[in-house]
Amino acid sequence: MSDVVISARSVGKTFGSGADKVTALDSVSVDIFQNEFFTMLGPSGCGKTTLLRLIGGFEQATSGQILLEGKALNDLPPFKRPINTVFQSYALFPHLTVKQNITFGLEMQGTSRKQADGRAEEMLELVRLEEYGDRVPSQLSGGQQQRIALARALAPAPKVLLLDEPLSALDLKLRKEMQVELKRLQTETGITFVFVTHDQEEALAMSDRIAVMKSGEILQIGAPREIYEAPTHRFVADFIGDSNFLVGELVDGGAGERAVKLAGGSVIALSQDVSDQRKGPVTVSVRPERLGLIAGNDANADQLTGTVSTVIYFGTDTTYQIDLGNDARLTVRMQNGAGAKADFAEGDRVAITMSPDAVRVLAD
Amino acid sequence: MGNLIRSKRFWLVAPAVVYIGFFMAVPLLQMAYVSMLERGDYGGVNWGVFSMDAYISFIFERDLMDNLVVNTDYLEIFARSFGLSAMTTVFALLLGFPTAFYISTQPQSRRNFLIFLVTIPFWTNILVRNYAWMLLLRNGGLIDGALNWMGIETGGLDVLYTPYAVSIGLTYTYLPFMVLPIYASLEKLDHRLVEAAFDLGADKRRAMSRVILPLAAPGIAAGSILVFIPCLGAYVTPELLGGGKFMMIANLIGSQFGAARNWPLGAGLGFVLLALVLISMMVYSFKFKSLPEESR
Numbered sequence: 250m251s252d253v254v255i256s257a258r259s260v261g262k263t264f265g266s267g268a269d270k271v272t273a274l275d276s277v278s279v280d281i282f283q284n285e286f287f288t289m290l291g292p293s294g295c296g297k298t299t300l301l302r303l304i305g306g307f308e309q310a311t312s313g314q315i316l317l318e319g320k321a322l323n324d325l326p327p328f329k330r331p332i333n334t335v336f337q338s339y340a341l342f343p344h345l346t347v348k349q350n351i352t353f354g355l356e357m358q359g360t361s362r363k364q365a366d367g368r369a370e371e372m373l374e375l376v377r378l379e380e381y382g383d384r385v386p387s388q389l390s391g392g393q394q395q396r397i398a399l400a401r402a403l404a405p406a407p408k409v410l411l412l413d414e415p416l417s418a419l420d421l422k423l424r425k426e427m428q429v430e431l432k433r434l435q436t437e438t439g440i441t442f443v444f445v446t447h448d449q450e451e452a453l454a455m456s457d458r459i460a461v462m463k464s465g466e467i468l469q470i471g472a473p474r475e476i477y478e479a480p481t482h483r484f485v486a487d488f489i490g491d492s493n494f495l496v497g498e499l500v501d502g503g504a505g506e507r508a509v510k511l512a513g514g515s516v517i518a519l520s521q522d523v524s525d526q527r528k529g530p531v532t533v534s535v536r537p538e539r540l541g542l543i544a545g546n547d548a549n550a551d552q553l554t555g556t557v558s559t560v561i562y563f564g565t566d567t568t569y570q571i572d573l574g575n576d577a578r579l580t581v582r583m584q585n586g587a588g589a590k591a592d593f594a595e596g597d598r599v600a601i602t603m604s605p606d607a608v609r610v611l612a613d
Numbered sequence: 614m615g616n617l618i619r620s621k622r623f624w625l626v627a628p629a630v631v632y633i634g635f636f637m638a639v640p641l642l643q644m645a646y647v648s649m650l651e652r653g654d655y656g657g658v659n660w661g662v663f664s665m666d667a668y669i670s671f672i673f674e675r676d677l678m679d680n681l682v683v684n685t686d687y688l689e690i691f692a693r694s695f696g697l698s699a700m701t702t703v704f705a706l707l708l709g710f711p712t713a714f715y716i717s718t719q720p721q722s723r724r725n726f727l728i729f730l731v732t733i734p735f736w737t738n739i740l741v742r743n744y745a746w747m748l749l750l751r752n753g754g755l756i757d758g759a760l761n762w763m764g765i766e767t768g769g770l771d772v773l774y775t776p777y778a779v780s781i782g783l784t785y786t787y788l789p790f791m792v793l794p795i796y797a798s799l800e801k802l803d804h805r806l807v808e809a810a811f812d813l814g815a816d817k818r819r820a821m822s823r824v825i826l827p828l829a830a831p832g833i834a835a836g837s838i839l840v841f842i843p844c845l846g847a848y849v850t851p852e853l854l855g856g857g858k859f860m861m862i863a864n865l866i867g868s869q870f871g872a873a874r875n876w877p878l879g880a881g882l883g884f885v886l887l888a889l890v891l892i893s894m895m896v897y898s899f900k901f902k903s904l905p906e907e908s909r
């Protein structure tokens with residue numbers, strides 16, 4: 250994971266002009282590495298497809314450039330790029346058999362018929378549809394079509410495979426299966442996958458790295474764990490998993506560490522390295538499962554306290570809504586099971602415990 | 614209840630059924646009958662006197678000794694008609710496909726306007742259009758004159774009253790029938806399939822030959838039929854642009870009912886044509902069924 254395969258440098262893309270001008274991408278920069286499962290995650294309309302189409306060559310960037318292994322792709326048409334796409338709609342050729350679909354790309358490269366047929370067999374085996382070579386796409390189920398689309402895109406052994414929400418048309422069970430399958434294919438083939446989704450769970454489960462996008466910008470790039478545990482923006486913390494947000498002020502926590510003082514006077518210790526330059530109001534995010542509860546009268550003066558307003562039992566865990574006063578609210582999720590701590594009931598006074606590394610100061 | 618609805622529905626199509634049944638089936642049967650009768654000496658037929666002369670004389674004629682000898686005159690006219698119709702279909706396809714393709718790549722608002730332009734020739738009477746072509750094609754006519762004016766000495770274009778003139782006129786007349794079905798199939802074509810072809814390394818030419826053309830095949834086939842079949846029955850254009858020298862089937866049939874006063878032969882020729890068309894349609898539809906896209 251060292252060589253950069255795809256590099257986007259300040260890539261911008263606008264559609265239309267004048268009053269109808271839409272900025273789909275706003276100066277996006279990202280490096281995607283060899284052999285990586287890279288995911289672009291974001292809500293509808295944030296520009297994921299646009300970025301993918303720019304890499305594929307189906308759209309021209311308005312500004313900036315995209316490099317493939319260090320060489321600018323600029324005006325290279327799609328058919329000259331060693332990049333293949335798995336389209337959301339699969340886009341299998343309805344007039345060709347499964348096998349002919351798979352050999353299409355190879356034929357375009359001038360591979361001999363015999364070799365192409367061999368490769369098609371290999372690909373069908375890879376996606377576990379050996380028996381289906383002679384069918385036409387309309388005789389396949391959605392999941393099977395999906396796999397053939399994959400096999401077709403993988404057959405010419407591209408440097409990069411682009412996948413635009415390839416699983417969104419599948420039902421949940423099949424989707425889970427295909428997630429595993431995709432991950433396996435990526436590892437087995439060693440091809441760089443650039444995967445687009447708006448499903449955060451899918452992104453976390455499959456990716457080596459995730460880029461979280463919002464309205465034409467990339468907010469954060471990082472490994473799934475990093476994105477989940479150390480979100481940099483409120484949007485990221487909110488979009489991926491659940492999060493609590495608390496507003497306070499950055500203060501000195503002593504011993505060279507910094508801390509956040511909340512409106513109610515309680516102080517939260519930080520382990521995060523926050524620049525000394527930063528002062529004034531900040532928002533911090535804490536995941537509900539990183540919080541703990543103790544009885545209110547055990548609390549010390551600095552600790553955050555509140556009243557339990559709702560208790561929801563989920564089987565594996567229980568969620569407590571804590572009313573902090575001043576209209577502030579917190580969600581705490583605690584696991585049930587053998588070593589579970591005492592239950593709390595609605596109306597109980599509680600104090601909230603959190604370890605400093607659970608708290609993230611956000612950039613916005 | 615269901616029966617009631619069904620019978621009500623039947624009444625919806627009843628007028629059409631009666632109309633077609635009466636005005637098409639009845640005359641057709643009448644003509645079939647006529648084709649199997651003896652010709653009347655002054656036109657018409659001798660009702661009730663059966664004879665297969667019409668069908669025999671399609672291929673044979675009687676020499677002075679009353680022996681049957683092969684006569685290829687009518688066969689030649691049939692062959693010419695099929696040849697001219699095929700040529701016209703090819704011309705219409707060569708002109709029509711690029712036109713339809715161009716229209717299908719335009720923005721929606723412009724497409725409707727262009728399709729409207731394609732249909733404009735329908736607004737003018739077919740005779741007027743054919744006379745217009747005579748003015749264009751004749752020696753010293755508009756095209757000839759323009760060529761000479763540009764310094765290309767034609768020494769007379771000599772196109773009018775040739776099979777080419779007929780084919781040019783027919784191509785013009787039936788071009789919209791080629792453009793419209795091809796356009797319909799291209800418009801339906803999923804653009805993402807073309808993108809997929811590009812993505813897999815096909816350049817424009819190969820995206821056309823491997824993806825667009827095969828997917829437009831039903832439209833091309835429909836257009837070809839819609840041009841070929843009416844061409845076979847063309848009457849006005851060969852009469853005017855061929856100057857009556859290059860008879861096509863319809864002219865031959867017309868002359869049998871007219872000047873030649875041989876109604877049974879006229880009717881018989883009509884049925885031979887019908888049979889040939891039906892057979893070729895059957896062959897065609899059989900062939901088309903075997904393509905994979907039809908097996909969905």
Ligand SMILES: Nc1ncnc2c1ncn2[C@@H]1O[C@H](COP(=O)(O)OP(=O)(O)OP(=O)(O)O)[C@@H](O)[C@H]1O
Nearest residue numbers: 264271272273292293294295296297298299300447
């Ligand atoms: N061809 C186009 N013309 C005009 N605007 C476009 C075009 N394509 C995309 N856009 C706009 O650009 C923005 C980004 O679109 P894009 O398709 O990249 O979103 P996305 O992140 O893929 O969304 P989704 O998850 O819904 O697929 C949207 O506001 C969209 O309306």
Ligand SMILES: [Mg+2]
Nearest residue numbers: 297298299413
């Ligand atoms: Mg999209």
